[in-house]
Amino acid sequence: MTTGSAGSRPRSTGASIHDATEAEIAELVALDEACFPPDDETQKPAAPGEIENAVREGRVRVVRLDGRVVGFLRRETPSMHHLYIGALGVHPDRRGQGFGAALLDDMLDSGWAPERRDLPSVSTVTSPQNLAMLGLLLSRGFVVRTLMPDYFGPGKDRFYCQYKSRVEYVDPDDRFIVPVNGAVQWSALLASESYQITALLWLPSGPAFEISRFEKDDLGALQSDETNASVAFASGILASITFLLGLSFAYATFPDAVRILLMGAALATTSSLIIYANTSGELARLRTNSFGRYAKWGNVLSEFGGVFPFLVSLPVTFAEVTSSLTAALLAALLFSAALLLYDRSAFTISARFRQSGWTRSLSLVTAAAPLAGAAAISLAPSWLTWVWTGTVALALISRSYICLARRGDETTPNIAVDRRWQIRR
Incomplete structure (x- = not known):
């Protein structure tokens, strides 16, 4: 389970990102409790000992500002072919300042996870109601692949979000805008493997998902x-x-x-x-x-x-x-x-x-x-x-x-793109 806020870079000067140390474990445990209240069904707090083990194994990055930890990202490597974001949290008083985006960019771009070059999949899960996290993930090249009902128990549904590591194409004539509260409509579209959520939009009537159909190439x-x-x-x-x-x-x-x-x-x-x-x-x-x-x-x-x-x-x-x-x-x-x-x-x-x-x-x-x-x-x-x-x-x-x-295969483009999908012209 993850949480965070959209943004580009920390707007506060003096913030630093580094590997968490054992001396910061107590702060991280307290921050996890603040970010993931146990009575909130859209959040999933860490299990006992989960944070401690992750810090000792070097799987936690933190943002420190003014002498205290204000955000953290915990990753997992469940298999050699998969990188999973277990948690992304920012203190409630510091949300909206770009710390969540900085932690996510740090993982995807800075080489903090060196095994990333050999992993075909980077994924995480989040609640359909966690719009701040969804907005951040979708702005960084993730898409919502499917809805996983009762993922953390009855009624605790989760979106499965996956990072698009290569450029794919969407059908320009087969895209939908569905209100976030239209669960029946967007869940029916996601039931097809071809449709994925590609953006979170803010309309006068409220938040909505952009759902696109990806073309499948042989x-x-x-x-x-x-x-x-x-x-x-x-x-x-x-x-x-x-x-x-x-x-x-x-x-x-x-x-x-x-x-x-x-x-x-x-x-x-x-x-x-x-x-x-x-x-x-x-x-x-x-x-x-x-x-x-x-x-x-x-x-x-x-x-x-x-x-x-x-x-x-x-x-x-x-x-x-x-x-x-x-x-x-x-x-x-x-x-x-x-x-x-x-x-x-x-x-x-x-x-x-x-x-x-x-x-x-x-x-x-x-x-x-x-x-x-x-x-x-x-x-x-x-x-x-x-x-x-x-x-x-x-x-x-x-x-x-x-x-x-040079590193990379002939078929790997050396072109930086803002989004990992394009419209087929």
Whole structure:
């Protein structure tokens, strides 16, 4: 059972959040009694010894203000795949000042619960009449999944609230606003697995719930479609690289350094196809939830090992076979500009990660490679071509390593969202 008040951050200066200590147990027991009166059926006080054990196990965070504890959050880990908020309480005299929100944000955002990264579910329960707690949870990305009748005994119903850790979509034409006192209506909607409470609204007639229907995507089918599209794309890139490599062998004067770059691109793209083939096996038989990792490796190799070397080598090949220096440099300039625009777009893999000065420098090296390569072929001595090839290869290998070393799978967006659901347009 939880209680609290909505808000963003503590509006009182001097407040601090820290792990509860044994010296604060007496304060916490008294605060629990103040927050959860035993005669209030919408509240559930702690069982004897529950607070003491939680403090000793490091499962309680507190807000201290002016020398006393004014709020606390107690968490539990009933299984390795679940984080449960056992209690969230703020002293009655300090409610409405953002302390409950600060404790909840601390748990969700600050890494106080390090196992959170591996937990697919964060949940809690609260009374349908505890509007302050419901408003706080719904404002922080929780949804009400279902009503659990008689959860703490006859007449003590509870909402089961779950944190949405990934973005899902709601049907824009299938949302309802139901008054809080319309229990028959909202309980009937929640009885369906598709409908969930997503917001608490304050209307002139009183508080109401926004109830939305979430669209259910077939994750296996989506992943299979993505794999098929990736295989087709990588196959097309490999065919193009192979054609360009064959063309290079037709010219005795074609630089060996560029041939080696194309051969490396063929190897990397073939490797991506092998990984995509393993991804199909993962979806069909293995099912170890490694799709994201497989997709990330395949996509990085096909982009930085296939697409970029091919596009960089194409104007260089043109510079080798054409007799017009102006045409060669103009074509290379066009490719450099296109690569720079692509690298700055939302379509490149790099856009999914936060950029640094180092990654931006590597991006500029990659974009400048077609123009530098065409100039090296047309104007510079042959040994400079080897320098150009080594620089391009090192830049692409570095970019691949940076993307592969970043935390999170290819399918995990690195975009902060205020709400964990969006309207399907």
